[in-house]
Amino acid sequence: MNENNKEKLSRTSLTFKIVLALFAGLASGIFLKAIPKNVFVDQYLLDGLFLITGKMFIASLKMLVVPLVFVSLVCGVCGLDDVKNIGKLGGKTLLLYLITTSIAITLALFIAFIIGPGDGFNLPIDLSFTPQNAPAISEIIINLVPSNPIKSAADGKMLQIIVFAILIGIGISTLGKDGKRMTEFFSDANKVLMQLVNLLMFFAPFGVFALITRVFAKQGFAAIMPLSSYFLTVLGILMVHLFLSYSTMLLIFARINPFVVLKKMRPTMMFAFSTASSNASIPITMKTVCEKLGVPRSIASFTVPLGATINMDGTAIMQGVATVFIAGAYGIDIGVSEFLMVIFTATLASIGTAGVPGVGLITLAMVLRQAGLPVEGIGLIMGVDRLLDMARTAVNVFGDAAVSCVVAKTENRLDYSIYSDQPTHSSSV
Secondary structure (H helix, E strand, O other), rough: OOOOHHHHHHHHHHHHHHHHHHHHHHHHHHHHHOOOOOOOHHHHHHHHHHHHHHHHHHHHHHHHHHHHHHHHHHHHHHOOOOOHHHHHHHHHHHHHHHHHHHHHHHHHHHHHHHHHHOOOOOOOOOOOOOOOOOHHHHHHHOOOOOOOOOHHHHHOOOHHHHHHHHHHHHHOOOOHHHHHHHHHHHHHHHHHHHHHHHHHHOOOOHHHHHHHHHHHHHHOHHHHOOOOHHHHHHHHHHHHHHHHHHHHHHHHHHHHHHHHHHHHHHHHHHHHHOOOOOOOOOHHHHHHHHHHOOOHHHHHHHHHHHHHHHHHHHHHHHHHHOOOOHHHHHHHOHHHHHHHHHHHHHHHHHOOOOOOOHHHHHHHHHHHHHHHHHHHHHHHHHHHHHHHHHHHHHHHHHHHHHHHHHHHHHHHOOHHHHHHHOOOOOOOO
């Protein structure tokens, strides 16, 4: 068996294990939810073994995020033929992410308005939700430049880390021959970090099983039933955005089969689903985009971390549907101006949204205020938000990969030999 066939078998085996772990976790969670409450299940399994395993798995992923993003981005900037390309690459990537987010929120508002998921809703409202203030746009722009890069790395502030890594990469690349040693150092460090990602893959199915089991054992499908209209509307629009918006973009601009991309991204999306965190999924997403889709590392090291920070299409869809749902639940009519304000606010709010679980509820409060709707309505949807958060994170990660492919294609650097499973070494630049 040659190396290519061994690699394909390894990928298939990992995909199968992750899918198996996800469905086994779902079945186990529902079973544990159905049995009578007892100390062993609650204390030793759910809040013991499964909690520890799941938390350690996520912590392991997060451990690699900051060093991997920093080192990969420095390598990417050093690998660019011309430092001037950074501005063009960044502007192109940012524009694509903002466009897809605008499409996502528009789709959500349009379809939700037709379905009317909140019409006739009469469940009691939980008034205990106190929203945090979303950052102002001016604050987001000012905070792009880190005053203390070490603190930014410790706090996991991805935009600041990205800016600092770009500046370091520019500094190294402008040194010419004197910067060659540093370039080789970061290149070797990048290989070490990717090897750690490979090692972590071995434990991935166990982490996925523990996370999924605990979520469904704690909530189960019973939590969905009172809000089934809202829940299914969000899920449906997420699927429309994935199979229509992203697929069309891949077909037209990247000239690749979106179903092939979906197949290659399936394990990564499973990771994203189980962790509900775009940031925690960065190492897996970057590895998949480079090694399976043929995006050069110099591009993926920029587009993937940036996407995990600002590409929140799934969150934008949730915010659009939630806006219509809450308006219907309160019997408040939303006019055209309010709809436009929701589109504008949700798109800009995505830039300041961290890629961590549950943060969409914070920016939803900002969107509701702009639309003149009661923020207390968020209490209506909190019960099912965790499950929806997992689904929309998977869509966000696929969007990161799609934009990465399109950007690579527009730069004439998408390696079709890797995409077609005939790998060369050209993706490592």
